Amino acid sequence: MSKCILCRCEDVTLAEFRKAYADGFQELESLKRFTGVGTGFCQGKGCLVESALELASLRGVAPGDIPLTNIRPPVLPLTFGELASLDIPPLIGELELPDHDTEVSP
């Protein structure tokens, strides 16, 4: 089990994730920032749902009871050169974005 990798980008093992939980990091927001899970190049696409499932099992709750962390742009990492070549858009007051704080069933 100690070699089971949960987050491939940041090399976080399942054992490290469980140890962090045992140390009191009982929410995905804190687990993300303590272990680094979901902060690598794939931005959690390969581990966020798996982490939520593991956390649900550790807490003994349904997967839908574990709120996911906020999804941060960009979807794919972009170079500063690419971004700098764009025109500066105006501030947007009311973005119609999905509310990521709602319950998500993985």
Add this chain to the structure above:
Amino acid sequence: MIALPDGPVPCRADAVVVGGGINGLAIAYELSKRGMKDIVVLEKNYLGSGSTGRCGGGIRQQWTTEENIRLAQESVTAYENLATELGLQTFFRQGGYLMVTDDERHLEAMRDAVALQNRCQVPSEFLQPEECLRIVPQLDITKIKGASYCAKDGTAYPFSVVWGYARACQRAGVKVFIRTEVTGVRTEGDRITGVETTRGDIASPLLINCAGPWARSLAAQVGVKLPNRQERHEIMVSESCKPFLDPMVISISNGIYFSQSMRGEIVGGIGDPDEPQWTLTDDFDTRSQLRFAVRFSRALCGYYPPARTMRLMRQWAGLYDVTPDHRPILGGVAGLEGYHHICGFSGHGFMLAPMAAARMANSITTGVPDPIIESLSLSRFENGNVVADAFVVG
């Protein structure tokens, strides 16, 4: 350490601290160090979720007012020892702060600031543009007219510092409740008697408002009017690279700041003069905008051309709790016994918190007035003692 609460809050306490960011946890820790028992910290979300965990983690002593210089200077000393004191790695690294400007008109103020900092024993120096290359060899100095540099400034990882304070608090018996919101404040005559929360009521003679951007609305519940406004400021992190950048680089011309974390990421942001200011919590909007990513990337590539091929990984936003003079508001208010606030850091709470907390804890437990707290009291806005700090960036 910061486990989810599994029961109600205690029915009484010697002090209730509202806000589980660096200021709330630091004041609770400092009060416990001075012998106060039964301290409760209330955080409505998770620790560091407000402004602390969203900040750039910079700690600098290069300010233009003596109060800010003193607080920052003492805080740097605190940060140098914090990992040992709190028992957790804080990732504090003294890579220095290089403050550049493209504007000739800033140079005199910059030299004056360095002189004031030197009088306070801050080892800052004024640099000609080409001298900046000694600090950051790949910096594009074409537009830079001058800079100031202090090798003892640095950065730390905000979440580690928050967790370190939380852990030290809990070792000292402080009760830290996350996911617990204050729904009301109780007063009797001219004094605080307690708070009402989503996990029950707490009788307490002391209420310390460390709610950051939410401090204004909490203060309003006890009739204290804070002049604070709240602004969205965006920030981003890049992919990790080998260490190549020693200092935090900040520009007082366009408001960009960027540094390299100990994970190797570039962490940086840029202020936007077009951002609205809010006073109502319902208006707060911390969603990310493409506009920020484009403005930041342009400014970053302008000062640091090799960044063109590095990738922006993710961006987010937080709120600055801004006062009319960009300096914090500390202390109590006349006519309301037991109420204190530590707020209004205007984007610089992380760097000033350790000493603001230590001085506030001294003043609360001993009753002895502190000259820095006095000069940063809310009443300064009525007395006209308002000197703005000129070097506000980000």
